[in-house]
Amino acid sequence: MSTLTRAADIVGAAHLLTDTADTAAYTTDWRQRFHGRPLAVALPATTGQVAALVQLSRDTGTPLVPQGGNTGTVGGATPDASGRALVIALRRMNAIRAVDRDNATVTAEAGCTLAEVQAAAAGHGLLYPLSLASEGSCQIGGNLAANAGGLAVLRYGNTRELTLGIEAVLPDGQVIHALKGLRKNNSGFDAKQLFIGTEGIFGIITAATLKLYPQPNARATALVGIDSPAAAVALLHELHDRFGDRLTTFELISGQCLSLVAHHVPEVRLPFDCAWSVLFELSDGGEQAALDAQLFDWLDGRDAFVDAVLAQSGRERRELWRLREEISEAQRRDGPSIKHDIAVPVSAIPAFLDSCGRQLETAFPGCRIVTFGHLGDGNLHYNISHTRPGNTALFDDEQRVNEIVFSCAYAFDGTLSAEHGVGQLRRHWLARFHDPASMSLMRTLKTALDPAGLMNPGKLL
């Protein structure tokens, strides 16, 4: 029996896509930089079917490419062009298996969208705090495989910190059943850590048990203008000292970003003009008025800001957030850019911005740097455009731009990817950021668990 016949027997013929028209949505990544050609796309409905597909892969030497909502930005879920790989799309595995109110956990299958998990939590009066621009289409399995971050990591952690249990199929076809919803469990190697953030190279995640939190009653949002990134770092620490983990979000935004927003999204009004801004938010389980008053008193006692706006209503809060949310759209309208997603220690952010900016300006006089990001996590979206007049032939300069940005991130003890991962896009940079023993460890684990290299080949390693 052919591989395709066997795959169709496992998932049902209707759930094995082979026509190009049917597979197209699974073979190009979201940013349309990576294109592949698969043997087929299989849509399993159960963990047993996933395990059977993995067994089929072993029997026939068929490479597997697990895929969630296909919203990744590094080509981590796109098959190669060989026509040999079977894409395993998890979207039919979209059951919320359980919500345990008193344990504050949800168990969701890998193909649930993030929004579905958020809704399941909200239905029990709880919060699943992961929040991403793609939350309507990205899936939980992909969130885990990418260790997704987002806007509230400062308060709630990355996906890794939100994950208590996992169910996953190993490359040998065995199923890890470790969906326990325990806050403490010291009984050997924590199997979920093998799958979180490793982009599917060690197996296929089929379900997860995730932490939930109380829904905040009150949110207080402010935009403050400051004159330097160093002032932002100082502000972060002052807010942490006073408000602890009620500080949920702390976003640094360059003046360049807001200018782009004002230019390309004219319906958005800038409250002030400043070299740098910080958008931050507090959340709390108490009364809105009390939180507003606490933040007002705190802001009122300081003169370190060039300017400050405190949202007085839900509408004003949404307007402030829109400034941040429209940055990506404004950049898109402005033209192409070379995007980075680096992190350095929070303490190194000012020096990184200074050093990297100088080096880029020297190499590409007049280049445009659009930077913003989750300063509380040391994570900057650091995007470069206009390396040449008119922003022409930008990607011809990509390698040189990357060399400068990545070298600078490395010099400040940083990483090539805070959130988006390695995938195909950054694979050849990986060894630059790890010591030889860490690279060797990853390869040893890969060889031990997937000796034939069938699990998401060509990604990460």
Next chain:
Amino acid sequence: MSTLTRAADIVGAAHLLTDTADTAAYTTDWRQRFHGRPLAVALPATTGQVAALVQLSRDTGTPLVPQGGNTGTVGGATPDASGRALVIALRRMNAIRAVDRDNATVTAEAGCTLAEVQAAAAGHGLLYPLSLASEGSCQIGGNLAANAGGLAVLRYGNTRELTLGIEAVLPDGQVIHALKGLRKNNSGFDAKQLFIGTEGIFGIITAATLKLYPQPNARATALVGIDSPAAAVALLHELHDRFGDRLTTFELISGQCLSLVAHHVPEVRLPFDCAWSVLFELSDGGEQAALDAQLFDWLDGRDAFVDAVLAQSGRERRELWRLREEISEAQRRDGPSIKHDIAVPVSAIPAFLDSCGRQLETAFPGCRIVTFGHLGDGNLHYNISHTRPGNTALFDDEQRVNEIVFSCAYAFDGTLSAEHGVGQLRRHWLARFHDPASMSLMRTLKTALDPAGLMNPGKLL
């Protein structure tokens, strides 16, 4: 050259202990249940010396037993009786390598005591929130290898969540240099996860970079009497809804515990008599008076408590805490007990207590159950004494008691160890709590990384 000669060359003859009098402190565990006889105890001073000792182990087939402060309770750092193993005690590696105030991180060598790390953080106005009874002698390397928990996990997480970077020597002698202090880093397998909570079977931790937090300005502490564990779970959620992560500690204490304290530590005064109590604490960066008022208002609005005491001063706070802290001493004075350290989902705590208590009472009429613990983490210290009149021959019943307690924890989707680990003590129970694929995964990793089985043999697996 003999193994001992080569070891002496590596660490210096003065730092290789071979006399029984010198090695005694390293060959018996803290609870004095495990006793071993080593080839020698080596006290390396640098990561390079540790790597050289690992290389020596490979060359000569010498088993290695890493040891921190030797405060573990499961025999995880005690050598066997063969006289073949080299104990690697890390205590000379006790430098605080760096404190980064603006990044809120400390980098400490494995042999620093927890108290030394707490002090280094406090010296920069910051908090290292891990807090254990043994903090004056337990060491950071052991904290990581055991994924230590303690009183503030509810707010700050386990050691796993507090660890950002690691330096460790793999069983092949390579050194993992991954001490980056990054809150976000999605660049492949997170090497530190291999060493955290795995009790030294995958290598020797030599240093770690740890998260620091603001020192709270205010703490509000209360003891409330309730009539059932279910009422405690409800109280936990109400406090979380209102105060979020300002709820730092939430300890369930049975009436039996407080009776023992009153009996054996007569200078301690019980504020009230109740079937169950909860000791909880809020911490905050604002003013003490404001936090006290918020908690007072919240308590004042409820009638669900049998009784409640709110600490009005630092002295009263310490008195309330002493009730909790003296439980272990009161138990010790009362006689031996069979101790467990289980966790179940928070939602299952009431049913676990009911079911396990009934089964034990049926098997051992009149047995005494002393239970207390970190209810917010689903973690109970669950100790049994008096299985026979006069508490005689208690340990003859240990196997049957364990069978009941562990079976019950398993039935409620729990774990055999929330905090203390597996070591030698619970090794033969491990497979009961993991599915075959998870056990197979652990063995595959062990074989791949330590094929000769020289790294802390006889522990965990």
